[in-house]
Amino acid sequence: MFFPLSKLIFFVLTPSNFLILLGLLGCLLLFTEAGREFGRLLASAGLLGLLVAGLSPLSAWTLMPLENRFPAFAEDGAPVTGIIVLGGAVEADTSIGRDQITVNDAGEREIALADLARRYPQARLVFSGGAGSTREDAVSEAEIVSRFADTLGVPRDRLILEQQSRNTHENAVFSARMTQPKPGERWLLVTSAWHMPRAVGCFRKAGFTVTAYPVDYRTNWPRDAYRFASFASDGLSELDIGVKEWIGMIAYKLAGYTDEVMPRP
Known part of the structure; x- marks a missing residue:
């Protein structure tokens, strides 16, 4: 049950999907008299969210704590089983x-x-x-x-x-x-x-x-801390990865699959 449910939750909460769904809902509400103002707000929020998520350094800041948590492996001569x-x-x-x-x-x-x-x-x-x-x-x-x-x-x-x-x-x-x-x-x-x-x-x-x-590092820290993306698709892809991973760590802690949300080295 956990596996298919996690797929559905990740689909909805993935930033790029969520912002598109938010904008789509806003566009649909524009055709209703009661929800026109709220729809305009949602559509604007979805579009602005896609721009910020895709072009800003937000994705790098989301991934950085994850990628820097464990240092790169250094050969020390110890045998590897x-x-x-x-x-x-x-x-x-x-x-x-x-x-x-x-x-x-x-x-x-x-x-x-x-x-x-x-x-x-x-x-x-x-x-x-x-x-x-x-x-x-x-x-x-x-x-x-x-x-x-x-x-x-x-x-x-x-x-x-x-x-x-x-x-x-x-x-x-x-x-x-x-x-x-x-x-x-x-x-x-x-x-x-x-x-x-x-x-x-x-x-x-x-x-x-x-x-x-x-x-498989996605960030070059600290260079990427203030670097804007050349393509919104790149920023959205990396933000999707980072947000899904943070959600996954919290879900795994709640499910008892890990003892810590953010394990230490």
């Missing part, structure tokens, strides 16, 4: 249709998988990513990564595939169940920097101690 890469970057349907691995803006996760597999040849490699869809015939991200492992330069026989998870909570629970980590082992967790706080919180809740390996 395993590497866990979370899904969210592979476009499964397009990959199947085009017969080649296709990634979205979070493709650095797959780049890190290939790089870390080469740097730590003895480490166990876990890719955790289910279909993330309510369709019964949906193909999992893990299946795509396995199918195109040669393209990534990752030996298939090293891959441990977790294909059932649909969200970050399940990533953590199912990965812990498959790998059975032992005290003292060092596991690197690879995911987007803006997603790392919630991911680490979920893995800690599952009893799985991990070391953050953040990738």
Whole structure:
């Protein structure tokens, strides 16, 4: 129930969707005598909101606390037992249709998988990513990564595939169940920097101690603090990501999936 409900809530509360719906409601009210003034207010608020959200540095300020929470990984010579890469970057349907691995803006996760597999040849490699869809015939991200492992330069026989998870909570629970980590082992967790706080919180809740390996940064701080976007679509996209992640962290705390809204390093 949590998974489909979260999809619906995120759709409505995503800033770009919310502002468009707000403006659309305002436009509809313009055609009513009783709600004309209120409709004008809503339509203006929706348009102004899209301009501010899309062009201002608001998106950078929303993402900055998330991306800066966990520092970039620094090699210290300590042995690495395993590497866990979370899904969210592979476009499964397009990959199947085009017969080649296709990634979205979070493709650095797959780049890190290939790089870390080469740097730590003895480490166990876990890719955790289910279909993330309510369709019964949906193909999992893990299946795509396995199918195109040669393209990534990752030996298939090293891959441990977790294909059932649909969200970050399940990533953590199912990965812990498959790998059975032992005290003292060092596991690197690879995911987007803006997603790392919630991911680490979920893995800690599952009893799985991990070391953050953040990738896929969207901001260049502090340069972006006062920089306006060249395209409103870019600013809206980044603001959508940031707001959805903050909502997700609060929802996960309320659901008991994490112990803190904003886990510490």
